Amino acid sequence: MSIENNKAIHLRQRPEGIPSEEHFELVRTPLAKIKKGEVLVKNLWMSVDPYMRGRMTEQKSYVEPFAVGEVLDGGAIGEVIESDNPAFAVGSKVAHMNGWREYFVSNGSDLQPLPDMGVPVQAFLGVLGMPGMTAYTGLLNIGELKEDDHVFVSAASGAVGSIVCQIAKLKGCRVVGSVGSDAKAHYLMSELGVDAVVNYKTTDNLRSDIIKHCPNGIDVYFENVGGEHFEALLDVMNDHGRIALCGMIDQYNATAPAPGPANLAQILVKRLKVQGFIVTDHWDSYPAFVQEMAQWIQAEQVSWKETVYQGIEEAPEAFIGLFSGKNTGKMLVKLT
Template identity: 50%
Template sequence: MTDINRQITLNSRPDGWVVPDNLSLVEGKIPEITAGEILVRNLFMSVDPYMRARMNDVKSYMPPFQIGKVLEAGVVGEVIASQNSEFNLGDIVVGMLGWEDFSKSDGSGLVTVTRGPLPLSYYLGILGMPGMTAYAGLVDIARAQPGEVVFVSAASGAVGSVVGQLGKIIGCEVVGCAGSDDKVDYLVNDLGFDRAFNYKTCGSIAKKIAELCPRGIDVNFENVGGEIMEAALWNMRDFGRIALCGMIADYNNKDMTPGPRGMGVIIQRRLKIQGFIVFDNPASNREFVQKAVTWLQQGKLSYRETIIEGLENAPAAFIGMLKGENFGKQIVKIA
């Protein structure tokens, strides 16, 4: 085993869209561990939209990434050295670790999962934060009910694809949008969405939603913000709920973008807009993972990943994901 530990660090803060030069590949040594610590060989890492927000120097629910420091990601790894009695050699752990070959940790925030019939990378997607986020937003926040109309933006993404399928399991009518015809086909033919459209080619998004949701929308699971959120807002029914999960359309804007026009409908139709993050309700997360393992094995949940090989390709995977180039959950295979 080589003693080199490759790492991806933040070279400079992006000014608008992330460019390759904002990230650096550096080589260090494998960290040494002391009492209470473990050494993890990282197997898979996740790239996600929220990371873009952490590249700005703005305080949020997670601290901003620091220039010159290794970036963080959701990681699945194997414990290869342990001075912590809660972790044994060979344990598979999931949690926030570095964009790097090897991470050391005191174990806080890491959970141990068992190797089973499902791929370990699933713990970064449908069995990880994206899947839990979908469940928290649709079930806990929006309280989607059987027979209601659910609209999901970024519907083929890691979160959206689970939202739509959960909606069908609940008994909702599910409509989604995505950024290519292939993705739209995937939503309807593979994931069981009732209807879907390509927001890049449909013309007026608001009119398209009105056409596909003639009764209006009861629950909007909002991943995108901007024009898509505005169009969904205008199509909400009385007492509708918007679970606000992401506003990826804004993350790359240097200036603060204004909110949707016509917010008076929030009053007229007595709408509720609620922001949430996945860490707020651990009980809900556990409940979801338990159910999802069963649903996956029964074929009630379908899941798609795009896996790119090699830590050195993580920056390209991240930039591509921000531009919507991935199909399903974007994963980087490190080892």
């Protein structure tokens, strides 16, 4: 099979501040035919995630920066449509990191076959993929969650946050979240069983509002946001509390470093543990996670939402939308 016009999104230039369409470029190139041992994969779904913003800067972080003028990459789900590799039959579905393009050729070494778990394949980009695993390991391993803990989750309606809320409820905790709209607040309260929600966009005083909704303080803070949230929570944390630092989306688009919180001494006074983590460091626990999460899904104890953009042309818009809260649950791009 010949693919004459394989559409892919390249990084045209490195953004400063909030990314916009001009930082991306849709490029069409022909794709070479598969050789012996190779497969041709057609992407069905691709993921856009906040961490990708970090890779758009020049600075080396925990993953290599994207290269200007080259195709972006990231988590995606594809279907094998041509195969000269016995390990991958035509029609099989695979998870991989070759997102931001419609087709690609692989020798199979970078492809993970998807188990049949009776869920839509794109769930492996969300609740059963990196965001779900991030929620699980951050809450249980880094946050050392215990029954009856009081838990706070920032960006609580996002792909990670919404799973954190549900796992914490399943583990017998009281859960308070922060979100950026009343619709998201309603979703958390009515569908996920969250105990209280703070709307950080409409509140006059984030810190007071959080204190009001957390009368017994917080034992585990699952942090996706940073900035004002982090400072407020330092004041709200209970002694021996744990802060699982998963993201600081408030700062990903900052053009100059913003001063940190003035109350870091709370870490000492309250004997807090503040720990950053990256899900890829914990991938050994993925099988344990999938087993427990699959049970929850089958028992309908965990649910999820998706915000879906259509076609690779919309991938930049989907990505940009992450930073203005356009998504509830997992932000996805459907490629077919």
